[in-house]
Amino acid sequence: MPSLERSPDAGAGRRRVVLFPLPYQGHLSPMFQLAALLRDRGGLAVTVLHTDFNAPDPARHPPDIAFVPIHESLAEEEQAAAAVDLHAHFLSLDAACVAPFRAAVASLREKAEDDGDVACVVLDSNWLAVLAAAAELGVPLLALRTVSAATSRNLLAFRRLCDDGYVVPVVNDERRDEPVPGLEPLRVGDLVRYDGWDVEKSCEFITKLSDAMRVPMSGVILNTFDAIEADELGKLQAELSVRAFAVGPLHKLSPETTTLRPPHRGCLAWLDAHPPRSVIYVSMGSVAKVSRKVFDEMAWGLSASGVPFLWVVRPGLVGGEDDATVVPQLPDGVDMSRGMVVPWAPQREVLAHPATGGFWTHCGWNSTLEGICEGVPMLAQPCFSDQTVNTRYVTHQWGVGMELVKVFDRVRVGEAVRELMVGEEGDRVRDNARRLRIQANQCVASTRAIDDLVEFVRSL
Template identity: 60%
Template structure:
């Protein structure tokens, strides 16, 4: 059953409240489509900031704006992400409560975005201890814990603590876009920590394919589908796909080294350079360094990522390791080149490289020679071949999870029992 089919209405309503960023909106709306297809009414409470456009893509869901008031500095494209999260949290509390109250008494439960639930207070480790393992959080080191470079560490820890405390005090369960084969021990830890059930309902983009397709057209960027025809002209597993997601950005120097390393690697590549990719750039889409041979590459402002990763020509994914991108790559059996930028991406990158063994770290010393070497190692080297085999094994397990629906069915039963 996908997001286009509906079961009879059960009379139970679920309220979803996602953070207003594409990487959070997409899976939450995919979950909403799955719940609606199983007979639950779904209302999506959303901010005016980065508000989704529901009319074209999600007619089966009810969208309710909460009309928050954010300070101007929080809505700036250059806003510090932690300050932005704190401002959103403060501004949305009262209007969310009022919007939720307006929907009572028909609400069975609310599913509220709940990232930052682990590694409390550990992001401020001293530099000399960054390589030390974190007890009970293997394979993570101190440097892999959630962080946002340049932000106030105390503010970040305070935000994480508030989220975790609210979940312990108020949550009746946790919905996670994952599957048991890759995070069974982590799911058990969440259940133990909260003394509440955790529902591994992923991979959502495959369980709700219609909603996933709609999500690619519904938010901040329109995908350039011409890249699929370009991929058709390439042999299997020969092209490196490069995308740092919908929010992450890099300095101009890093961008130039990425470009020169890709051009010098000799590997064909499809590169997403979206508006805002380069921090502080005068142009929306920054120009490439002069004099590069780009004949092996194609650059687009945005790509239909799930279709790209499923394309047989794709042999690797240079990614920021946002969770949606990580899960989509795992599902398609594509090994990864990890360049985490902030927040949970460092955690995800460590799992990609050291827990599942399906990727390489680019590292913090970033120059064109190391970039070219890493690209060749992933795409044509023996180490990359081993990772590709492991990725293929994970793909089988991910597909098996997508073929079965016990987690989402159990979630629906649990919601109806509340």
């Protein structure tokens, strides 16, 4: 039987929601934000199951949220794979979690007489084997999707796209600019993909993600909102057999912040010394990697741009380095005098800072939402997965950003940074970003979406 890190007695007698996040940075934050909303606005008791890998610290969360470790068992070499091969590590972790996850849910149901019944289980939708196991437990199941509605539709259509020849086997495929019927404004080159993998491995994994969306469940929760994805949400709901709840932007609705790395808060004081909208903030998120060549060109381009910059250079950012736990070295001779380089930053505060005038981003969904909600124009450099989908929407649907050119060198990088920060195109996307921010704030002011979800959970 799993041990309790914090007793779930708080909230005894209330209906309980059990949540199981995927233990990676971009997935933990929205799940904990959702947990806080279900507790605060819904009056529901909340229990969070978690892995030993990247285990959360209960002391950093509200005392009435219960934490239950499932104690998955991974071989030492499988644990080490996280820094080298995220895909291999995830598949091992997913398989190792099935049995302890089942045991944890069974234990919580046994306690239902004292603690209040388990209304439902909310899983990160990227769990695969765990999600299939959850569907067999006899407890209502909901999935939290930490990607956009557009990406969700892309995944749902993946088998059809493969059959119709729209999946790009090579990044520079001659069909990459061809529109994809039914998924406009996406082109072939914008579809979800995993560069650097062989075609068979990539397609097999995306197919699993697609099939997971069809696992029997009671509902789907999305971290998005009508102001940016009304059409996509309508189409997605028509394609799903269950109800979809768009409850985002979660980071604006809940104060919960989860970070696996301590942020360098000194960068906020550094920003204080700069004029409004003068600094470009650069971050490739928590797991994306770039090659050593691209990293060096980023450094030289930032230096040549003449624009002040705050750059997150985290351990593991450069793929293929001998030690992924060490911060990558900057190229010899590059002038960093206009910038500040940190291993991690308090991103939400940085984006909200008056000195931040641009966001060079990988366009992960959390980062995209945070940029939109602060009205910061973006320079997009997608790396893998849903980031190409998000980039297309940032640049061609919402018009709040520019994409870095495909030929990646220091001259073009410097030009792109200057254009975003002081050029005419930069002014245009900045105006669009300000307007979209207003619409996002209007969505935040409404509690209807989360209230609908709470009512639904109570009815299960």
